Structure formats: structure tokens, C-alpha cells
Amino acid sequence: MFDRLAGLPLLVESYDFVRLTGGERSTTLLRLHGGGFRGLGEDIMPSDADHDAFEAMTDLPLAGSWTLVEFLDALATFDQWGGVEPEFGDFARPFRNWVFESAALDLALQQAGVSLGDALGRSPRPVRFVNSFGLGEEPSVDGVRARLELYPSVGFKLDAAPAWTRGIITELAGTGAVRTVDFKGRYGLEVEGDFAPVYEAVVELLPEALIEDPHEAFVSVLPAERIAYDAPIKRAADVGATRTVNVKPSRIGGIRPLLELYAHCESNGVVMYGGGMGELGPAREQVQLLAALFHPDAPNDVAPPPFNLPEPIPGLPTSPLEVSSPPIGFRLK
Template identity: 50%
Template sequence: MTDLWTAVKDLPIAIEGSSFEALVPSGPVDTSGGGGDAEISTTHLRLRGRGEEGVGEQVGTPEAQVELRESAFPLTGEWATLADFLAHLDTIEMWSEPPEHALARNWRRWTFESAALDLALRQSGTSLAEALGRAPQPLTFVTSFGLGDPPDIDKVARRRALHPTVGFKLDVAPSWTPEIMDRVAGVPGVATIDFKGQYGIEVEDEAALLAMYERVLATFPDAVLEDPHDLPAVQELLRPVADRVSYDAPVTSVRSLEATPIAVGIVNVKPCRVGRLRDLSRLYAHCEAAGIRMYNGGMGELGVGRGQAQLLAALFHPDAPNDIAPSDYNLGDPPADLPASPLDPAPDRGFRRR
């Protein structure tokens, strides 16, 4: 089967102009997980040429959005292949000043690579699915959040009642007592427990942390266990269930996946965190060859980036606990009439043919 890079690298591309567009959420977002930002925004990059338009989406801090929209980049021209244009991107400094977080370079790179791929596909009159020779399948998705501090015990049950087809990825905390865990586990659909252990957050009470891990293992026997802490005691607890251990934050390449403290049976492959089509293709191929299950997650996309991630999931891992629910699931008060899971892989959802 054709790999992603081989399928698209030889597409020609012509760019006559570009522009940026600011995006904001349709309402207040749920920041109970502790990783959210009340000032969330993203930016669309639009590349135009030969009567077509390709779009990519930049995620990251509001400051990064403003910096991007105020920048100018030498993007116009004609390239024999998409690979040639992406090599041209290597010659461009995409930041006026180095970003605070090095990973932001990958997020921005994906903005340009995804927009270029979208445009190249359109100019060639094809779709990503057709180029790959894969048919997108109905997409299973979950919605992710924390319970807040103090924990809102009934939040999961309320969300499940409102959206009964949707599963959950939940940010766990040492404050989750056995009662809280039992109440949460009593609600169908808890697919992933996220420990947030790979973000460099200081562990204040190791004993309480280990007790939390023990309660999770006892209460959620089937859930994916994402981003555990690197503490030796934690690794010892998790090795017997290594097939359920996953990493998210460190995963940007095959090499990074091979360097995880616990060899995984499942992994979160986020396109914008990987940043480059060639590296994303290598990760997909490596995981498929090694029998490593995949799912993906969002990074606060508000526009086309969410649809592109959904389409990639529908092509490469449709039946997994993909944390890419439609963006309005991230609102503090999500409406009741949101799309159900599995999501129809509609032809207008990212990297599409018009």
C-alpha cells in the first residue's frame, strides 16, 4: 500500500498569493483540564494558485498567532513537485524571534505543509484518499477534559447523557478519591486516562501520585494510559500493562517513539506535533509495520486543521479513541445537537477535492 509521502510528494504546486485569517471559538471554552487558555485563537493560512485555494491552520499561543499574521513569507512561485516546495520552506525563517517552546516550530511547519498539500491536491484534481488508495472510514472520536479543582464528580455523567455515543479522554489528578474514580468508571465510554506526566510539571507528592496510579489501574482495566510520569516506581507499575500505555507529548518522529521509557502498544500521533509530512508518513508506516495501534488528538484547532486531522484518522486509524471531536465539544457548555460518534468521513472534511 502506498505510504503518505510517496503518494503526495510528486504533486506539482503553484502559489500566486497567500493570506492569514484569525479564528476564535464560538463560545467560552472548557479549561478544566489545566492546559487550556481562555484566550484561545488559531490562524488559517490560505495559499492560492490556478483558481484553487489550500488552507492550513496554526495552533499555539495567542502571541504566536499575532506574530504569524504580522509576518510575510516568500511563498509565490511554481514548483515541479510538492517535495520541492517543502524544501523551499527549509530556506525560510518562519519566526521573527525564536518561539518560547521549541515544539511551536513543528506546529507552524504543519500550518504551511498542510496548506501546501491541500492546494497541491486541488490543483491536481484529486483528494488525499484517492492519492493514497485508501477509503476513509467512519471515525470514532472521544472528547477530552478535566474534572476541575475541586473535581466535578458528575461532569462525565452529564456529558454522556447529552452525547451518549461519545467516549472520553480524561485528565486524572491525585485529588481523585476512590469514590470519584468509581463514579467516573460507572459511566460508559471512558477510553483514555491522561496522566499529563510528560510536560515537566513538578511532582509535589510522589506517594500521592503513586496511589493515584494504583487506583487508576484498579478502576479502569481497559483504558489507554497516556503520558505516564518517568518515575521508576510508575514505570514498574505500568510494565505489566504496557500494551495499554501510550505517549503523546514526546512523539514527533519514529526516533522519539523508539525512545519512550516504556515500549508502547498504542500511540497518539498528532500531525501538527510531528510537523512534517515526510516524518508523519514514516510514523504511520513504522506503526503499521510494528503492529503499534494509533490514534490522534487535537491541539485546539478551530477550523480546517481539525477536519484535516479527522480525515487522516479516518484513513489510518478510524476505530481508535481519537481525541478529535468536532471543536464545539470543547466549549464549556457544549450544545446537544453536535455530531455523533462515529463521524461520517464527509468529502468536505479536510484535504478534499472541490
């Protein structure tokens, strides 16, 4: 699929930044300008210091006439962090690379007058999405119920915690809306508390839910068909014998490895669903578009950003997210 995009002409005349703010979070929008068009990419680093440093980078060697593949290859030759070590070290470097690559893809497609779906020969379909959050230090299902009252078709991807009791999990089962339980067991973090009763109750009481990133100590006692991996998946080679994967473009960090991962999963019958990383603006629509093209019927963690506000608000899109014919570029609308 990358061959369909590699030769797209790309003219970059200038670039600038815009800070986006939503709730307690900020992101930085990179805007590439060329030929009367504007390509967009979004930096999802969590701290204002990261965004300040990024927006201070005013002399990046981005201007020129390129093909898309030439531009992507050039990204590897310069410092994308302005001499500042990213907060999370090498783990974060793909996040920044994706900002540049997604903006370049958006601009190149606009200059060519085609949408991403047209360029890849794929048609988007309505996207199922889930709302992702934790249940609090003293777990409560109230947040799930409040959202279901407004949006009964929306499912949930919930962050498990040792404080989850069998009673809480029974309440969650009663909603019929839990699609994924994320144990966050693949980030190299020390396990605090006893997760064993939580795993046991999730397997028994939420039999339809995926179990994402389980801790290694519990993998052998879990149903293999329910295990999904997120944090370890950065390239097609990482999939191995995994049956279900969460595809996060920011974590993968590049168009080429992303398309290789999609192709590998489709060829080998690996189930995919999409994930975001706290995007507030265009990047959330970009991951929604990718979900619409590659795995629309999965429990995609790509809910519109207002779903992540502490309290639910009315008037948001419902699931599945309707997708009309996307406009030219790497964008949903």
C-alpha cells in the same frame, strides 16, 4: 506513501491570513491561493501575540511554481517566525511548519483534482472520537454525565490530577465511557501532589482505559499493554517498544515524518490513535480525515471543536463521525 505525494505540482500565487475565535481561544488560518483554489493550514499557538506576529509576516517567499516536495524542502530555508522566538522555543517550531505543509498539501491536491485518500490509495471510514478535558480543581464527574446525556456514544480522554479520589474514579468507571486517562507525565513538569493512589485506582477501576504519558516513576508498576505515549512521539524512531501511540500531526510537524510514522506503526503492529491540539477550523477536520484513513476505530482525540466548550450544547455530530467521500484536497468536507 510520501512518494505518492512528492511530485504533485503546486502553484502558489499569493497568501493571506484569517483569525478564528472560539470560546477563549484563537487560531490563525493560513490561506495559500493558486489556480483558483485555496489551501488551508491552521496555526494552533495559544497566545494572541503569536498570532499577531504571524499575521504580520506579509513577505514570505511562498509564491512560485513548485512540486510539493520542492516547496516542503524550501520551508526549511526561511524564518517561519519573523525573527520572533516562539513562546515555547523549539518545542513549538513543528507547529508552525505543519501550518505551511498542511496548506500546501491541501492546495496541491486540489490543483491535482484528487482527495488525500485517493492520492494515498486509502479509503476513509467512520471515526470514533473522544472528548478531552479535566475534571476541575475540585474534581467532579458532572461534566462527563452532562455530555453523555446528549451524546451517549462519545467516549472521554480525561486529564488525571492528584486531587482525583477513589470515589471520583469509581464514578467514572460507572459511566463506562472513559477510554484514556492522560497523566501528562512526559512534559518535564515538576510532579505536584501524590499520584500513587490515582495510578492504583485507575489500573484497578478503569481496566479498559489507556494510560497516556505516565510519569517515569510509575511505569514499572503499570500494565505494559495499557501504556500509551503522546508527548515523546515526534518521529518513527521515537516509538521504540511502545505498543500504543497518540499521533499528533502538529507535533510531528511535517507530511514526510507523519507518513513515515504511520508506515512504521502499521508494519510493526503498533496501535495508533489521533490527537488534536486545540484546532478551531479546517485543521481539526484534517486530523479527523487522517484518523479516518489510518486509525478510525481508535479512541481518537479529534472531537468537533464545540465539544470543548465549557458546557455541552445540543446538535453536534455523534461518535462515530460519519465520513462520506471526502472532496478533493486535504479536507473532510
